[in-house]
Amino acid sequence: MLDVAINVVYFMLSLALLFAFIRLTRGPSLADRVVALELIASVVVGYVGVHAIDTGVSSFLDVAIVIALTAFLAAIGFARFLERGGLKNE
Amino acid sequence: MSEIFVSILLLAGASFMVLAAIGIVRLPDLPTRMHASTKAGALGAMLTMAGVALHFADSAVVARAVAFIVFILLTAPIAAHVIGRAGYFTGIELWGGTTKDELRERYDPDSHKLYSGLEERTARSTAPRAQDGSDQ
Numbered sequence: 003m004l005d006v007a008i009n010v011v012y013f014m015l016s017l018a019l020l021f022a023f024i025r026l027t028r029g030p031s032l033a034d035r036v037v038a039l040e041l042i043a044s045v046v047v048g049y050v051g052v053h054a055i056d057t058g059v060s061s062f063l064d065v066a067i068v069i070a071l072t073a074f075l076a077a078i079g080f081a082r083f084l085e086r087g088g089l090k091n092e
Numbered sequence: 093m094s095e096i097f098v099s100i101l102l103l104a105g106a107s108f109m110v111l112a113a114i115g116i117v118r119l120p121d122l123p124t125r126m127h128a129s130t131k132a133g134a135l136g137a138m139l140t141m142a143g144v145a146l147h148f149a150d151s152a153v154v155a156r157a158v159a160f161i162v163f164i165l166l167t168a169p170i171a172a173h174v175i176g177r178a179g180y181f182t183g184i185e186l187w188g189g190t191t192k193d194e195l196r197e198r199y200d201p202d203s204h205k206l207y208s209g210l211e212e213r214t215a216r217s218t219a220p221r222a223q224d225g226s227d228q
Contacts, residue, residue, distance in 0.1 A: 007099035014106040021113035033122050033179030041116055041129040044137045045109050051140040060153045067160050077171040084178035
């Protein structure tokens, strides 16, 4: 039961990662790419959580926390870069 | 029994993340894409972490998962607001079907300044709260 669900979840998260990657490559503006990167970060967090259940190693949760923290700080940094006269209308 | 709940939580979280990804590909402009990705993506990550907490059912793991959920709940709106603000200020074009843009007359892109619309009132009452606005 749980094994089947974990495989299905892996597949769905891969699909989500693929869609977010499409937006990351095509995104017309830099802000679109930042939004796609943040979605990729939360999908990777989902991967890490599912992998923790799959392998039974609960220490992977620390990895998830660090990834979420880094993604938040990266979003803030990108936004500051854009607002302080970074690239205009890429 | 708890396996079923864990499966349901994981599948729900993954479904929300797939919805967010579909929205980020299909929607027309930056604010709508941001709307899809931040709300659904954050809810997906939170549901996945709830599944992890239920699966391990250990006090240390549950504490970390709850800390993670609170962290996502706090930071997702902040990141969305900051990126949306930066995107608007760098001059992305909005979707053609946008009917209301209340920032357009309030924002001066040359001086990079936002006006609230209450500037005249605060400028006139230079003696603050002295006459309480009764003579205006």
